[in-house]
Amino acid sequence: MRYGYYPGCSLERNAGAYHTSLMAVAAQLGVEFAEVDDWNCCGATEFIAVNRLRAYALVSRNLALAARQTNGSNGAARGQLVAPCSACFLNLSKVDHYLSESPALTNDVNNALAAGGLSYEPGSLRVRHLLDVMVNDVGYERVAATVRRPLRGLRVAPYYGCLVVRPGFRERFDDPEYPTSLDRLMRTLGATVVDFPLKAHCCGGHMTQISRDVALELIRRLLKNAADYQADMIVTLCPMCQLNLDAFQESVNSMFGTEYRIPILFFTQLMGLAFGLPPAAVGIGKEFIDARPALARIGAAPPAEAEAAPKRKPRRNDQSLPLPQMPEEE
Amino acid sequence: MATSASLSRTSDFFREVVAEAPVDPRLEACLQCGTCGGSCPSGPDMDHTPRALFAMIAAGMRDAVLRSNTPWYCVSCYYCMERCPQEIRITDVMYTLKRMAIKAGYSAQTSAPRAPGFAQTFVDHVENYGRSFELGLITRYYLSHRPLDALKMAPLGMGLLKRKRLDLSPRPIRQIDQLKAILDRAREIDAAAQLT
Numbered sequence A: 001m002r003y004g005y006y007p008g009c010s011l012e013r014n015a016g017a018y019h020t021s022l023m024a025v026a027a028q029l030g031v032e033f034a035e036v037d038d039w040n041c042c043g044a045t046e047f048i049a050v051n052r053l054r055a056y057a058l059v060s061r062n063l064a065l066a067a068r069q070t071n072g073s074n075g076a077a078r079g080q081l082v083a084p085c086s087a088c089f090l091n092l093s094k095v096d097h098y099l100s101e102s103p104a105l106t107n108d109v110n111n112a113l114a115a116g117g118l119s120y121e122p123g124s125l126r127v128r129h130l131l132d133v134m135v136n137d138v139g140y141e142r143v144a145a146t147v148r149r150p151l152r153g154l155r156v157a158p159y160y161g162c163l164v165v166r167p168g169f170r171e172r173f174d175d176p177e178y179p180t181s182l183d184r185l186m187r188t189l190g191a192t193v194v195d196f197p198l199k200a201h202c203c204g205g206h207m208t209q210i211s212r213d214v215a216l217e218l219i220r221r222l223l224k225n226a227a228d229y230q231a232d233m234i235v236t237l238c239p240m241c242q243l244n245l246d247a248f249q250e251s252v253n254s255m256f257g258t259e260y261r262i263p264i265l266f267f268t269q270l271m272g273l274a275f276g277l278p279p280a281a282v283g284i285g286k287e288f289i290d291a292r293p294a295l296a297r298i299g300a301a302p303p304a305e306a307e308a309a310p311k312r313k314p315r316r317n318d319q320s321l322p323l324p325q326m327p328e329e330e
Numbered sequence B: 001m002a003t004s005a006s007l008s009r010t011s012d013f014f015r016e017v018v019a020e021a022p023v024d025p026r027l028e029a030c031l032q033c034g035t036c037g038g039s040c041p042s043g044p045d046m047d048h049t050p051r052a053l054f055a056m057i058a059a060g061m062r063d064a065v066l067r068s069n070t071p072w073y074c075v076s077c078y079y080c081m082e083r084c085p086q087e088i089r090i091t092d093v094m095y096t097l098k099r100m101a102i103k104a105g106y107s108a109q110t111s112a113p114r115a116p117g118f119a120q121t122f123v124d125h126v127e128n129y130g131r132s133f134e135l136g137l138i139t140r141y142y143l144s145h146r147p148l149d150a151l152k153m154a155p156l157g158m159g160l161l162k163r164k165r166l167d168l169s170p171r172p173i174r175q176i177d178q179l180k181a182i183l184d185r186a187r188e189i190d191a192a193a194q195l196t
């Protein structure tokens, strides 16, 4: 199985653990992800808030490059483009969909692309999210057959967030309000899946940069929900979700007086661990809230050095380690 | 409010919003049912719910709509679009209103004054490098828009650096000139059509 691969900016650095783990898992499963050469940022949710046509042209350059690189290369007329980031996935599939719907928009976009010697025919690529490929192309059976070290005893809350399941322009593969594909994938790995009623609610996206109060409240609700159902960790499929729930967890704690310490991992990291890969090979250790204590309890990771020390002081100390802090309002 | 079957499209402002959207947002089909506002995670923090905003657009209340914080508090969760019985492209209308507010110079007067600065800084980075560059983005945004907050943001940056989750310098794409040519052409096309 060969796919065009659009990593997105986050996977280059802040979500490097997602890239490392998905590549390691793909190698185990015999799936090939060929990175789109010289791709550019898809504009996240910001570009379209500032420019109309430029935002569509920005995304379309990626579609044009991916189609040229992927289509027809190995017999398949219609190549497939996989994005692991929810926002990238939405932008790529939405632009493709809206271009198909509007010949006028396609015309404008292709006029712009022509300035760079490119063009794109709407619908000529299938844009997929990584989770979709893992559960529907690779399939639960093959995943199960690759499991070497089941994650028995690990209680995970599967977090989907928004954009993989909504609005589902194309390639809808799960329920938009109560999706279950990631639940089943986690169960296939041997983990215990807790009910997580807020599994498709929003983490706030870039709201952390705009309004601290609004963003931290959205994040707090998710953490509380996972804690209420006694999850050992939350598993995500989006780099922004991971960053928000992980890097801002301490900010939530100081704002609401809570003491959450819920590790946030990418689903591909747990796949890798269940396939028997060592924690370092799937990027464990890059998270703000250390996942190793929870993994050590089920024998999926050696106990971390930090684990040996008694439980952290619950009260925070402003002079201590650099923990994420949002600036105060005003 | 009278339960008219759909919003009147008579106001100039209404037509302007529709023209600025990338594809037809189908706004005239709005039933004023309120499903969108009831589904919105930011609803309680918004000046006006999406439903109210659409009624205001139909009524031609240009200033009040473009000054509202509603579009800037939209987190793009798409719950409203999923549930809207009329399949109105609500989230796209929110993006469209953000662009119009920036163009009209209203964006700094909303009760979400920080949002446009963040979006603009992000866009500048992508236009210059082809990729988003988090450290530069955070630094430039805070230094130019919220200098007093810049120091308080430092711990997050330190945490990311310590975990090797942040780049110290931007890594531009190879064919940045090609991307710039494409974006310049797009800008000309929009300018010729008097769109943003």
Ligand code: SF4
Residues within 6 Å of the ligand: A007, A008, A009, A010, A011, A040, A041, A042, A043, A044, A045, A085, A087, A088, B132
């Ligand atoms: S959505 Fe985020 S991660 Fe994806 S390409 Fe854009 S900036 Fe990069």
Ligand code: SF4
Residues within 6 Å of the ligand: A086, A087, A160, A161, A162, A163, A164, A201, A202, A203, A204, A205, A206, A238, A239, A240, A241, B075, B076, B077
């Ligand atoms: S939950 Fe948050 S980060 Fe994830 S897709 Fe939605 S807005 Fe983006």
Ligand code: SF4
Residues within 6 Å of the ligand: B029, B030, B031, B032, B033, B034, B035, B036, B037, B050, B051, B054, B083, B084, B085, B086, B087, B088, B090
């Ligand atoms: S849900 Fe749709 S029809 Fe109902 S008020 Fe909102 S936009 Fe209008």
Ligand code: SF4
Residues within 6 Å of the ligand: B036, B039, B040, B041, B042, B043, B050, B073, B074, B075, B076, B077, B078, B079, B080, B081, B090, B091, B094
């Ligand atoms: S997409 Fe925006 S307006 Fe719609 S429900 Fe989500 S936050 Fe509210």
